[in-house]
Amino acid sequence: MPGPTIVRPIEQQDYEAWLPLWDGYNAFYGRSGETALAGEITRMTWSRFFDAYEPVHALVAESEGRLLGLVHYLYHRSTTAISPNCYLQDLFTTEASRGKGVGRALINAVYERARAAGSGRVYWLTHETNHTAMQLYDKIGERSGFVVYRKLF
Amino acid sequence: MPGPTIVRPIEQQDYEAWLPLWDGYNAFYGRSGETALAGEITRMTWSRFFDAYEPVHALVAESEGRLLGLVHYLYHRSTTAISPNCYLQDLFTTEASRGKGVGRALINAVYERARAAGSGRVYWLTHETNHTAMQLYDKIGERSGFVVYRKLF
Amino acid sequence: MPGPTIVRPIEQQDYEAWLPLWDGYNAFYGRSGETALAGEITRMTWSRFFDAYEPVHALVAESEGRLLGLVHYLYHRSTTAISPNCYLQDLFTTEASRGKGVGRALINAVYERARAAGSGRVYWLTHETNHTAMQLYDKIGERSGFVVYRKLF
Amino acid sequence: MPGPTIVRPIEQQDYEAWLPLWDGYNAFYGRSGETALAGEITRMTWSRFFDAYEPVHALVAESEGRLLGLVHYLYHRSTTAISPNCYLQDLFTTEASRGKGVGRALINAVYERARAAGSGRVYWLTHETNHTAMQLYDKIGERSGFVVYRKLF
Numbered sequence: 001m002p003g004p005t006i007v008r009p010i011e012q013q014d015y016e017a018w019l020p021l022w023d024g025y026n027a028f029y030g031r032s033g034e035t036a037l038a039g040e041i042t043r044m045t046w047s048r049f050f051d052a053y054e055p056v057h058a059l060v061a062e063s064e065g066r067l068l069g070l071v072h073y074l075y076h077r078s079t080t081a082i083s084p085n086c087y088l089q090d091l092f093t094t095e096a097s098r099g100k101g102v103g104r105a106l107i108n109a110v111y112e113r114a115r116a117a118g119s120g121r122v123y124w125l126t127h128e129t130n131h132t133a134m135q136l137y138d139k140i141g142e143r144s145g146f147v148v149y150r151k152l153f
Numbered sequence: 154m155p156g157p158t159i160v161r162p163i164e165q166q167d168y169e170a171w172l173p174l175w176d177g178y179n180a181f182y183g184r185s186g187e188t189a190l191a192g193e194i195t196r197m198t199w200s201r202f203f204d205a206y207e208p209v210h211a212l213v214a215e216s217e218g219r220l221l222g223l224v225h226y227l228y229h230r231s232t233t234a235i236s237p238n239c240y241l242q243d244l245f246t247t248e249a250s251r252g253k254g255v256g257r258a259l260i261n262a263v264y265e266r267a268r269a270a271g272s273g274r275v276y277w278l279t280h281e282t283n284h285t286a287m288q289l290y291d292k293i294g295e296r297s298g299f300v301v302y303r304k305l306f
Numbered sequence: 307m308p309g310p311t312i313v314r315p316i317e318q319q320d321y322e323a324w325l326p327l328w329d330g331y332n333a334f335y336g337r338s339g340e341t342a343l344a345g346e347i348t349r350m351t352w353s354r355f356f357d358a359y360e361p362v363h364a365l366v367a368e369s370e371g372r373l374l375g376l377v378h379y380l381y382h383r384s385t386t387a388i389s390p391n392c393y394l395q396d397l398f399t400t401e402a403s404r405g406k407g408v409g410r411a412l413i414n415a416v417y418e419r420a421r422a423a424g425s426g427r428v429y430w431l432t433h434e435t436n437h438t439a440m441q442l443y444d445k446i447g448e449r450s451g452f453v454v455y456r457k458l459f
Numbered sequence: 460m461p462g463p464t465i466v467r468p469i470e471q472q473d474y475e476a477w478l479p480l481w482d483g484y485n486a487f488y489g490r491s492g493e494t495a496l497a498g499e500i501t502r503m504t505w506s507r508f509f510d511a512y513e514p515v516h517a518l519v520a521e522s523e524g525r526l527l528g529l530v531h532y533l534y535h536r537s538t539t540a541i542s543p544n545c546y547l548q549d550l551f552t553t554e555a556s557r558g559k560g561v562g563r564a565l566i567n568a569v570y571e572r573a574r575a576a577g578s579g580r581v582y583w584l585t586h587e588t589n590h591t592a593m594q595l596y597d598k599i600g601e602r603s604g605f606v607v608y609r610k611l612f
Contacts, residue, residue: 041234051424052361052389052392054230055358055359076240077207082193084359087229089233111304114306118357122304123304124303126300127299146301147279147280147296148297149276149279150297152274153267204541205577206536235506236511346541347540350541351539354538380535380537382535386504395538428610429609430607433606452587453584453602453603454583455582455600457599457601458601
């Protein structure tokens with residue numbers, strides 16, 4: 001029987017265990033091989049988790065000393081609120097741990113922290129074809145009806 | 154024949170002319186009457202436009218001394234980029250000036266500033282039923298396929 | 307015999323107990339009566355302590371349910387470091403609790419948090435005539451030899 | 460007769476000309492040779508000048524296509540103001556251009572920008588033995604009477 005899963009803030013010594021999760025997450029969005037995320041971006045993002053001036057945070061789910069998942073979130077301003085919005089940008093769990101509540105535990109941990117930090121909302125994005133993920137999201141959040149437009153330079 | 158429309162950064166003395174545009178924008182999203190945005194939020198957002206520490210900005214479209222539209226945008230971190238993302242949060246033009254390129258000029262002005270500021274992307278949200286707005290957005294941007302989930306506290 | 311003194315992050319419910327300390331601190335620097343700090347500044351600073359986007363923090367020293375002192379600190383960029391500097395801006399203890407290690411405990415608590423947050427330095431200012439304070443500061447910090455010039459608008 | 464000196468925001472293509480000024484500045488403070496600033500800090504600081512999310516800025520003084528001096532400044536929060544403080548962290552001019560108003564022009568340019576940005580104060584540090592610099596600083600600013608304590612980790 002597996003031990004309990006805990007969700008905790010990431011620490012410097014998690015780097016080796018965090019990196020494959022981060023790579024797996026990026027691969028899911030097509031950022032692997034020739035289109036992989038540049039190493040300098042990974043290094044910068046990692047350093048921002050530990051920079052007290054940056055509003056960028058990471059939590060990990062751990063069981064029996066192994067990392068099962070990650071969630072990265074950040075705070076940013078909004079023109080329609082005094083308190084900041086919380087953007088849950090990245091969520092990933094190992095294939096073996098899916099369907100076992102790890103993703104839900106990670107999202108709930110972000111809710112808890114955002115609420116304690118005075119933020120009035122947590123939001124995240126998912127692709128309109130990702131019905132698997134939406135099964136979870138429809139239970140613990142709300143589909144807003146808004147879609148994302150963008151311009152890349 | 155109307156004079157030329159210019160897009161410029163907002164200034165302190167624009168407050169009286171900006172407020173009805175901001176109220177009109179909020180009313181479009183149902184924030185009027187009993188559900189109006191709190192006055193303290195408007196005051197805070199206004200002050201942030203002029204706070205050098207805040208990455209929150211506003212531009213206005215002006216013709217013959219009258220304001221025809223506004224755009225508010227802000228920069229925030231991303232875990233998948235070194236440079237910040239630019240979130241174009243609010244866009245509004247007076248009813249009389251719609252269909253005349255004012256909205257497009259405001260968005261293009263944000264593109265220009267974000268590019269000069271080293272940002273790799275501008276993004277914005279629109280409701281999936283707002284087909285009028287999408288006619289413009291599909292021409293000057295790209296529908297990403299991502300939808301927004303959220304949890305409000 | 308007095309109970310132990312603990313240092314902890316400030317909480318929303320500390321407002322009534324924190325305000326007299328803050329007023330006392332400001333009065334020490336001549337900000338009282340006609341030259342008192344504007345109430346809107348106090349309200350803004352208070353709200354920033356609880357805004358997850360703001361790098362502004364407060365700790366209080368508490369004994370037997372009463373607040374004995376406060377320390378406010380914030381992180382900011384430096385051109386000569388990757389990690390942020392920690393500016394310990396305000397330190398104050400009640401008159402009755404002076405000389406009992408409360409100020410030292412508050413400064414040490416900032417050291418601990420700044421170090422954990424990856425900051426390479428904590429700094430603070432004191433007036434060149436404040437020899438009482440310097441007796442403590444010379445023990446737990448270092449006089450840098452730098453003096454402050456300023457231009458007020 | 461030398462051409463006019465202008466002060467302008469730094470640009471990406473200034474890197475090669477800026478670097479020797481930055482190195483000269485650091486050498487003045489003993490950061491050269493074995494104690495030189497790490498290259499990664501210089502690269503990070505440089506990138507922050509162009510990151511729209513970072514409140515870190517640089518201006519240069521230019522005459523006849525050559526850079527004569529630099530000034531770096533940044534905004535940060537203060538607990539005793541709503542608007543941010545402006546910290547003028549670095550000022551340097553080439554040896555050949557000293558005593559010709561270049562330093563003064565750079566400081567004045569920061570004043571102008573900070574005032575336009577709503578900041579209520581610009582401040583900077585100098586060593587208590589740097590009487591040469593103080594001759595200028597006493598003319599265009601005010602010695603505050605405050606000295607800097609610090610704790611390095």
